[in-house]
Amino acid sequence: MESIGNMLAGKRAMIFGIANERSIAWSIGKQLHEAGAEIGLAYLEPLKDRVMPLAEKLEASVAVPCDVSKDEEIENAFKVAGEKWGSLDILVHAVAFANREDLEGRFVDTPREGFRLALDISAYSFVAMARGAAPLMKEGGSMLAMSYYGAVKTIPNYNVMGVAKATLESCVRYLAVDLGADNIRVNAISAGPIKTPASSGIKGFKTMLGACADRAPMKKNITQEDVAKSALYLCSDLACGVTGEIHYVDNGFNVTGM
Ligand SMILES: NC(=O)c1ccc[n+]([C@@H]2O[C@H](COP(=O)([O-])OP(=O)(O)OC[C@H]3O[C@@H](n4cnc5c(N)ncnc54)[C@H](O)[C@@H]3O)[C@@H](O)[C@H]2O)c1
Numbered sequence: 431m432e433s434i435g436n437m438l439a440g441k442r443a444m445i446f447g448i449a450n451e452r453s454i455a456w457s458i459g460k461q462l463h464e465a466g467a468e469i470g471l472a473y474l475e476p477l478k479d480r481v482m483p484l485a486e487k488l489e490a491s492v493a494v495p496c497d498v499s500k501d502e503e504i505e506n507a508f509k510v511a512g513e514k515w516g517s518l519d520i521l522v523h524a525v526a527f528a529n530r531e532d533l534e535g536r537f538v539d540t541p542r543e544g545f546r547l548a549l550d551i552s553a554y555s556f557v558a559m560a561r562g563a564a565p566l567m568k569e570g571g572s573m574l575a576m577s578y579y580g581a582v583k584t585i586p587n588y589n590v591m592g593v594a595k596a597t598l599e600s601c602v603r604y605l606a607v608d609l610g611a612d613n614i615r616v617n618a619i620s621a622g623p624i625k626t627p628a629s630s631g632i633k634g635f636k637t638m639l640g641a642c643a644d645r646a647p648m649k650k651n652i653t654q655e656d657v658a659k660s661a662l663y664l665c666s667d668l669a670c671g672v673t674g675e676i677h678y679v680d681n682g683f684n685v686t687g688m
Contacts, residue, residue, distance in 0.1 A: 437666050439466035442515045444507070446472045446498065446559065447524030447576075449627045450480050454576060455524035457654035458661045463488045465662055467520065472496035472507040491515075498525055498555035499547075508562035518566035520665045523559055523575040526552040526628055528591050534633035537589040545590055552594035553601055560605050560616070570613025572665045575602060576657075577620040577676060579684055587633040599676050606674030615673035617664050622652040622680035647682035 443462050447455035448471055463469050470492030473481040478495065485493040492514050496507040511518055528548035532540050556575050563573065580588035581595035599618055606616040623629060623638045632638070643651045660679045663669055678684050 434465050434662070437465040437662070437668075438462055438520075441467045441519040441665075442470065442511075442517065443467045443520035443522060443665065444470045444472060444492070444511050444518060444563065445522040445524070446496065446507075446555075447522070448473055448481055448484055449477055451484070452626045452654070453524065454621065454624065454626060454654050454657050455522060456484060457658035458522055458524065459484075459488050459490075461655075461658035461662045462520065462522075462665060465666070467665075468515070470494070470511050470514070498558070499551050501558060504555065504558045504562050508559075508566060512566050515566075517568050518563055519569070519571045521559060521563040521571070521573040522661065522665070523556045523573070525555055526576070526591065526594070528552070528589075528594065528631075530631050532590045533631055534587050534589075537592075540590045545593070548590045548594045549597055552591065553597040556598060556601055557605065560609065564609055564612065564614060567612065567614050571615070572669070573605065573609075573614065573616045574661055574664055575616075575618040577602075577618045578623075579620055579678075579680065581620070581676075582684075585638065591632075602676065603674045610673055615664075615669065617669070617672060617675045617677060619657055619660055619664065620676050620678045620680065620684070621657045622646065622683055624652060624654055624657070626654070642680070642683050645683060645686050645688075646680065647686065650681060652679055652681055 469488045469490045475495035494510045496503045529544045532544040577595045580592035602618045
């Protein structure tokens, strides 16, 4: 078997969603880079000063600002990647957003605009990215999104983000069907809770961490590195028969009833 050091040699990966060193996307970027992939980053412009040093550490050959709520910025990200590389093998979507006030209290009170915003940035953007990435995946490829258990069960305060993740998981299946004949696989990792910039916006997040560590069969919380290792598998040829899948990386939490 190939060693991890060259598992992705010659592959090119566009990664959306690095905010800082705590971001899941940063750990995935490191893992894919260590496995030999050439990295491209798309980041939110106001975070540029924090992201560029990380891009350097990953020896990123593409680094492009991209607000995923704007079609033209997503199109531009893939135009830049296409001009630089000519082709693409891996797409990682690790982006989510909801208004802070919609991540607490009662879900029934979610306003129309907060609902629209959460689903647009956290779910629709994956569809738009897939549309931009697929024509570059001439030899096939792998697309990966990040979900959470709140997609399938209610979790206090997760609220509209749960609905967005349910949508994202459904998008994974529809995209897998559309793109499978082109040898493009589409999957999601459903990660257990991890302290990151995004999760700090969820009210009671510490309680979530404690409850998961208590109940998970492995009696601990997962780390960004745990997610990145599974991402490497799903993005590599090792997962050549896997598409449309929601792969849990949660120390087994999702299989428990109590
Ligand atoms: N942290 C957890 O507990 C956890 C668990 C399961 C799934 N996830 C998912 O993992 C993914 C990554 O989140 P994270 O926890 O690493 O937090 P994070 O804050 O590091 O990543 C979220 C990213 O989304 C980006 N983003 C937000 N709005 C954007 C926009 N309009 N345009 C472009 N980028 C935008 C942010 O810049 C940030 O880089 C998200 O989809 C999140 O829902 C996180």
